[in-house]
Amino acid sequence: GQGVEQPDNLMSVEGTFARVNCTYSTSGFNGLSWYQQREGHAPVFLSYVVLDGLKDSGHFSTFLSRSNGYSYLLLTELQIKDSASYLCAVRDDSGSWQLIFGSGTQLTVMP
Amino acid sequence: EAGVTQSPRYAVLQEGQAVSFWCDPISGHDTLYWYQQPRDQGPQLLVYFRDEAVIDNSQLPSDRFSAVRPKGTNSTLKIQSAKQGDTATYLCASSLDGGMPETLYFGSGTRLTVL
Numbered sequence: 653g654q655g656v657e658q659p660d661n662l663m664s665v666e667g668t669f670a671r672v673n674c675t676y677s678t679s680g681f682n683g684l685s686w687y688q689q690r691e692g693h694a695p696v697f698l699s700y701v702v703l704d705g706l707k708d709s710g711h712f713s714t715f716l717s718r719s720n721g722y723s724y725l726l727l728t729e730l731q732i733k734d735s736a737s738y739l740c741a742v743r744d745d746s747g748s749w750q751l752i753f754g755s756g757t758q759l760t761v762m763p
Numbered sequence: 764e765a766g767v768t769q770s771p772r773y774a775v776l777q778e779g780q781a782v783s784f785w786c787d788p789i790s791g792h793d794t795l796y797w798y799q800q801p802r803d804q805g806p807q808l809l810v811y812f813r814d815e816a817v818i819d820n821s822q823l824p825s826d827r828f829s830a831v832r833p834k835g836t837n838s839t840l841k842i843q844s845a846k847q848g849d850t851a852t853y854l855c856a857s858s859l860d861g862g863m864p865e866t867l868y869f870g871s872g873t874r875l876t877v878l
Binding site: 687694741743750752753755756 | 866
């Protein structure tokens with residue numbers, strides 16, 4: 653069936669990096685987005701990818717492999733304020749073209 | 764530019780009570796989404812509109828939930844008879860169809876607790 657899967661939790665250390673993984677299985681594919689959601693706040697758009705490979709956007713980079721149904725969000729030079737939930741969302745290209753969200757990965761950045 | 768506005772911010776109900784949530788999208792955005800986000804889960808689509816037309820409401824529990832966007836701008840989501848399982852944050856989002864990438868702009872949400 654359709655789904656977007658993410659690990660529940662991830663911990664890393666300030667000044668290092670964190671890689672947030674996402675796997676998906678959907679009816680067709682029309683792009684994958686990453687959103688950041690802080691506790692008690694709305695999701696905020698970070699990145700969108702539709703082609704394979706690594707998209708470097710500085711603090712946030714995104715990798716996509718469509719053949720493997722896999723993406724990751726890479727955060728470098730972590731700061732404490734990067735602690736948040738990171739949501740992966742895939743848009744299928746069948747039916748209503750809805751955006752299917754994963755359950756999010758809670759990243760905790762430790763001093 | 765004003766963002767997506769939602770009200771109320773919080774709602775606490777007894778089972779069986781009704782509640783309405785209101786959303787004002789970003790001006791000019793033709794697409795409006797309502798998502799339900801239970802605690803520690805990702806947003807789950809309930810319904811979305813393009814202008815005033817419902818594009819997908821297949822995930823909306825039609826026996827108790829309804830949503831309208833009569834003029835293609837503001838929208839209201841209503842729960843007729845709330846259940847404890849409806850406890851969640853209700854997020855409204857808007858976007859511009861054809862925008863690349865299509866970015867959803869979310870409101871702050873309404874946090875609903877059904878006792």
